[in-house]
Amino acid sequence: MKKLPGVDENLQKILDSKMDEVPARRKAREAFKDIQLNIDHILFKTPCDGLEMKESYEMNSRGVEIFWKSWRAKDLKPKALVFFCHGYGDTCTFFFEGIARKLASSEYGVFAMDYPGFGLSQGLHGYIPSFDMLVDDVIEQYSKIKENPVFKSLPCFLFGQSMGGAVALKIHLKQPKAWNGAILCAPMCKISESMVPPKLVVHMLTAMANLLPKNKFVPTKDLGEAAFREPKKREQTEYNVISYKDKPRLWTAVELLRTTEEIEQKLEYVTLPLLILHGEADTVTDPSVSKALYEKASSSDKKLELYKDAYHALIEGEPDETITQVLNDIVSWLDDHSLKHNQSS
DSSP states (O other), X not given: OOOOTTOOHHHHHHHHSOOSSHHHHHHHHHHHHHHHHTSSOGGGGSOOTTEEEEEEEEEOTTSOEEEEEEEEETTOOOSOEEXXXXXXXXXXXXXXXXXXXXXXXXXXXXXEEOOTTSTTSSSSTTOOSOHHHHXXXXXXXXXXXXXXXXXXXXXXXXXXXXXXXXXHHHHHHHSTTSOSEEEEESOOSSBOTTTSOOHHHHHHHHXXXXXXXXXXXXXXXXXXXXXXXXXXXXXXXXXXXXXXOSOOBHHHHHHHHHHHHHHHHTGGGOOSOEEEEEETTOSSBOHHHXXXXXXHOOOSSEEEEEETTOOSOTTTSSOHHHHHHHHHHHHHHHHHHHHHHHHHO
């Protein structure tokens, strides 16, 4: 880990420790959470007065300890619930903190979890043995929350970013009637051709993945540089101390490629209300596939917002005015769809 400005020797030691297993990640997050929230980034300037935030660890049916967090306005019944699915390598405890505060202060109940192997949940860091199993883990966790009698009558929306967009779509395909809509931000329905190794290399890596599934071997371009348009915001990603920043593990890469190919074949089976957001200059996930999703989805209620010159990290790495615009577009869509649901029920 490179030296972070303003970080003393003891904190640097925590950063330099191996984070393959969850105790090291939890220690790093605990040491850095106050530093993170004081970064000079528009997302961390969202006021949190009047918000109630809870963090919890819960053992799932597979015996994996899952970290999840909630944000909601105190003493107010939410208009709806929003369930977040984070991107590859990410966690729900860094940039999403600011996004969640914005949604909670707009009177939404927000829930987010770290997938097994990511963030503060148990599991080998950055390892996805089965994308379907990961999706089932998310369904299990979010179903428990939805069944709370306090929330039962409220509309529920999925919110997926990047790989989380693929998670959200897979959840919908497994539970076609369970959700009232989905917000998909630069969804990973297809990895951009510029990010995928040549076909011959993919065949070699797939063969190697069967022998050495957990090895970090897949050649990739710098995701931070590709995802964040503003250099200062790109530098601030270093403070996301528990994100997975190494080369992808072999089997994880195989699962991601397999999943995107599968989703690309099933776009017409998507039936729920959709808000799709994508940067036109995104070189990580392909904006043309968001256009294809918009055109092929069977949803009668769907909207595609393309942002000129914007990169992959639409809500974290763009100029402040773009970030504000994207967040306002999300809240406006949620307001409209929550109102429709509450009027009809």
